[in-house]
Amino acid sequence: MFNTNDIALLMALPGESQGLFEKENINVHYTGIGKVNAAMVAMDVIQKTKCKVIINLGTAGSSKFPTHDLVEVSTFVQRDMDISPLGFKVGETPFDPIPGAIELIPFFxxxxxxxxxxxxxxxxxxxxxxxxxxxxxxxxxxxxxxKMGVQLVSLKYITDGADHNAHNDWEANLVLGAKKLLEYYKKMVK
Structure with missing residues (x-):
């Protein structure tokens, strides 16, 4: 378990928490949508809070895992970094010391x-x-x-099949996802 003084909780949107975390007086930092917004907020939160661990809770689509599953992310990759015409692998940022696949330490x-x-x-x-x-x-x-030497733990509630109906399924499953994410957050923090 992590001490509350050592962690910061990041989620993309208030819709993902459905107000449940706030009702429990849990401080949530919302990043907004997309990689640029997430990076800016993460850097700001790390610098201001001096946290040792970021807990990222949120939603995801999947064609492998069933809707309503809770999945712990073992590795993050960039699915839209494509400089392949210049001979680089898809997902790889050219001339970057941080790899295109970032592995996390499993928690659950x-x-x-x-x-x-x-x-x-x-x-x-x-x-x-x-x-x-x-x-x-x-x-x-x-x-x-x-880059900042902070541990990341990320849990994703599967809201949709990452298909043509994903936008409808995502919205319909937010409440169930928030409840499950809150349950597991409480298992991580003392």
Whole structure:
């Protein structure tokens, strides 16, 4: 378990918490949508709070994991970084010392583990980079945490199948997701 003084909780949008965390007086830092917003907020939170651990809770789509599953991210990759015409692998940022795949330390052995592909698009097809779930902020958080020496734990509630109906399913499953994420947050923090 982590001490509350050592952690910061980041979520993309208030819709993902459904106000449940605030009702429990849990401080949530919302990043907004996308990699740039997530990176800016993560850097700001780390500098201001001096946290040792960022807990990232949120939603994701997946064509592998069933809707309503809670998945712990084992690795983040960038699904929309494509400089392949210049000879680089899809998902790899050229000349960057931080790898295109950032592995995390597992926290919940009972949860399914998955590779999460992050991109600045709402994925409804097959990502160019192999991954089992998709989001829009995680890789940026992982990269900032790696650079700043902060541990990242990320849990994703699967709201949709990352398909043509993803936008409808995502909204319909937010409340169930927030309840499950809150339950697991309480297991991490004392």
């Amino acid at each position: 052995p009972e949860l399914s583990q998955g590779v999460c592909g992050t991109g600045d698009s709402f994925e409804t097809g097959t990502p160019k980079v192999p991954c089992e779930l998709v989001d829009m902020e995680g890789y940026a958080l992982a990269k900032v945490c790696r």
